[in-house]
Amino acid sequence: MVDVSIRGSFSIKGNREELISFLTDLNKIVECIPNVEDFSLIDDESAKVKFRVSQGSISDISMLTANTIVKIQKGLKEVAYYINGKIVGSSFTSVISLDLKEEEGVTIIDWRADVNLGNALKLLKKVLDLDELIRSISDDTVKGIIKCVNGV
Amino acid sequence: MNSTEFDVVVIGGGITGLFTTLDLTLRGLKVCLLERNVIGNGTSGKMHGLLHSGARYVFNDVESAIECKQENRIISKIAPHLVEETGGYFVAISERDERNYDEFVKGLKRANINYKEIEREEAIREEPKLTRDVRMVIEVEDKVVFPRDLMASVAVSSYLEGAVVLQFSEVKGFNLEKDHISEVLVEDKVSNSLRKIRAKVFLNTTGPWGGKIAKLAKLNLEVLPAAGVMNVYSRRLTRRVINRLRPPSDGDILVPYEGESIMGTTAVIIEDPDNFQVDEESVNFLTDEGSKMIPELSKTPLIRSYASVRPLIKAEKGAREATRDFKIIEHKEVSNLVSVIGGKFTTGRLAAEKLSDLISKRMGLNKVSKTQDYRLFGSDPYREIRDLSHLEDISQIISSYKGSTDEDRGKPMIFGFALYLINKLSRGVMGW
Numbered sequence: 001m002v003d004v005s006i007r008g009s010f011s012i013k014g015n016r017e018e019l020i021s022f023l024t025d026l027n028k029i030v031e032c033i034p035n036v037e038d039f040s041l042i043d044d045e046s047a048k049v050k051f052r053v054s055q056g057s058i059s060d061i062s063m064l065t066a067n068t069i070v071k072i073q074k075g076l077k078e079v080a081y082y083i084n085g086k087i088v089g090s091s092f093t094s095v096i097s098l099d100l101k102e103e104e105g106v107t108i109i110d111w112r113a114d115v116n117l118g119n120a121l122k123l124l125k126k127v128l129d130l131d132e133l134i135r136s137i138s139d140d141t142v143k144g145i146i147k148c149v150n151g152v
Numbered sequence: 153m154n155s156t157e158f159d160v161v162v163i164g165g166g167i168t169g170l171f172t173t174l175d176l177t178l179r180g181l182k183v184c185l186l187e188r189n190v191i192g193n194g195t196s197g198k199m200h201g202l203l204h205s206g207a208r209y210v211f212n213d214v215e216s217a218i219e220c221k222q223e224n225r226i227i228s229k230i231a232p233h234l235v236e237e238t239g240g241y242f243v244a245i246s247e248r249d250e251r252n253y254d255e256f257v258k259g260l261k262r263a264n265i266n267y268k269e270i271e272r273e274e275a276i277r278e279e280p281k282l283t284r285d286v287r288m289v290i291e292v293e294d295k296v297v298f299p300r301d302l303m304a305s306v307a308v309s310s311y312l313e314g315a316v317v318l319q320f321s322e323v324k325g326f327n328l329e330k331d332h333i334s335e336v337l338v339e340d341k342v343s344n345s346l347r348k349i350r351a352k353v354f355l356n357t358t359g360p361w362g363g364k365i366a367k368l369a370k371l372n373l374e375v376l377p378a379a380g381v382m383n384v385y386s387r388r389l390t391r392r393v394i395n396r397l398r399p400p401s402d403g404d405i406l407v408p409y410e411g412e413s414i415m416g417t418t419a420v421i422i423e424d425p426d427n428f429q430v431d432e433e434s435v436n437f438l439t440d441e442g443s444k445m446i447p448e449l450s451k452t453p454l455i456r457s458y459a460s461v462r463p464l465i466k467a468e469k470g471a472r473e474a475t476r477d478f479k480i481i482e483h484k485e486v487s488n489l490v491s492v493i494g495g496k497f498t499t500g501r502l503a504a505e506k507l508s509d510l511i512s513k514r515m516g517l518n519k520v521s522k523t524q525d526y527r528l529f530g531s532d533p534y535r536e537i538r539d540l541s542h543l544e545d546i547s548q549i550i551s552s553y554k555g556s557t558d559e560d561r562g563k564p565m566i567f568g569f570a571l572y573l574i575n576k577l578s579r580g581v582m583g584w
Contacts, residue, residue, distance in 0.1 A: 037248070052401060054399065062211065062212040062213075062399045062400045062401070063398065063399050063400065063401035063402075064401070064402075064419070065401065065402050065403075065437075067433075067437075086433070088378065088419050088420055088421045089379070089418075089419075089420025089421055089422075089431065089433075089434070090420075090421055120420075120421040120422070120423065121421065123376055123421050123423070124376065124421055126374050126376045126464075127376050127464045
């Protein structure tokens with residue numbers, strides 16, 4: 001059972017193969033994500049990533065820290081990121097999958113993020129609009145990736 | 153069972169409950185404070201020791217920043233003996249921190265908070281243990297406050313002004329009549345008996361325990377407890393408070409606390425404020441983050457870690473209380489119960505003043521708060537304790553410290569004795 005699911009789509013000029021190679025290069029992709037504060041590679045397919053995300057509702061902790069391990073899975077037409085982490089002391093998992101279709105020199109990327117929240121994290125919904133927070137983090141991430149890829 | 157009547161019963165002996173007790177007593181009301189344990193034993197007594205200049209909040213909550221600035225001055229004025237004027241540095245140690253600089257300075261100006269830009273070299277001269285990676289430094293008027301002694305001071309002052317301050321008195325229930333509480337049922341842990349206290353108004357100032365108290369009045373009050381871990385290291389590493397130049401987050405404050413250093417803090421959501429453990433991950437995280445600002449921290453022995461449980465609330469922009477981070481809730485279903493949730497230690501007096509304004513208005517009193525000018529108990533504790541104690545043996549033990557090597561070290565002991573005495577004397581007033 002998924003707690004939050006978000007979908008979207010964007011297109012980028014360029015061929016699919018190059019894009020997949022970019023999206024699965026952890027060194028490059030973390031540079032595109034605005035909320036990444038620190039990262040270290042574990043191997044070619046996984047990394048420890050520390051995110052610091054902004055939320056406006058609680059003044060004492062307007063930035064929340066998430067310590068995660070991100071693992072990449074690469075296919076011919078798709079890329080998936082498996083994220084396991086902890087934020088405010090509670091665990092969460094997320095799978096971000098991207099399907100890439102190439103049409104006349106443009107690659108269309110349909111993406112979907114499924115997030116599972118730990119029990120303690122669900123309690124945060126009492127004081128935070130968690131769905132909105134996840135949506136805005138996803139938006140920032142997608143915008144960051146588009147900006148980066150367009151610069152490739 | 154005994155029954156005694158008051159104008160107001162305040163439940164919870166943390167900073168808000170204590171200042172509310174003092175405030176309402178100074179306005180002429182008959183007030184009783186109930187604390188289930190010892191004064192300051194909950195959230196307020198486990199804060200990090202930082203009396204905010206307000207600078208920390210200029211990024212995201214200017215109202216809080218302005219309130220902190222004002223309260224910083226008031227607390228320094230009414231309890232100078234419990235505040236150390238350390239000053240504080242906000243340090244940018246990464247490119248990302250540096251990007252916050254303009255917004256930070258803009259915020260400081262907007263909140264009218266005094267600050268001074270410090271040259272990197274000067275900052276390192278002043279604070280030699282600061283990382284050599286430091287890029288930018290801004291000095292602000294952060295201070296250090298001794299929370300337990302401050303709360304004991306407020307409790308004793310309240311007693312001396314006429315309040316009854318009962319410790320080891322746990323609220324177990326309420327007797328309800330139609331839409332209001334007629335009396336509170338209290339477990340007197342000293343005599344192991346159940347007592348009843350009548351009052352016109354009941355105030356719930358129990359912080360993260362607020363939901364539990366509301367439930368006893370058959371009310372639902374959403375409070376989210378979050379544990380903030382603090383690490384205590386064996387040496388004082390800096391003269392000033394060192395803050396990371398970024399919006400409030402975890403692991404960004406190092407407080408010089410007398411001879412020690414306190415690194416704070418984290419936010420871990422918990423279900424029960426009475427049942428949780430400090431997690432190792434938070435402890436290690438704090439040392440890692442602190443070492444980025446003061447590298448020597450990683451080599452300094454960690455003496456202990458502790459956690460303060462904060463009640464998190466959602467800020468309500470546009471509401472009557474603007475973006476204030478404490479919320480005063482007038483319960484409609486139980487007309488004479490009012491709860492206060494949230495707030496910072498630095499602004500606890502202000503929350504109490506706002507709450508007391510509301511209660512005064514409700515009771516038709518036309519009196520304003522006096523706590524911002526009230527000099528608290530304890531500036532000359534060896535003399536003032538004599539106002540409380542007629543017990544010759546205790547007086548003699550305390551007095552014997554004056555003029556000795558340990559005159560200063562003996563002062564916290566006086567606050568402890570004072571709490572013991574006011575509990576004993578308050579119990580006498582109640583006939584307990």
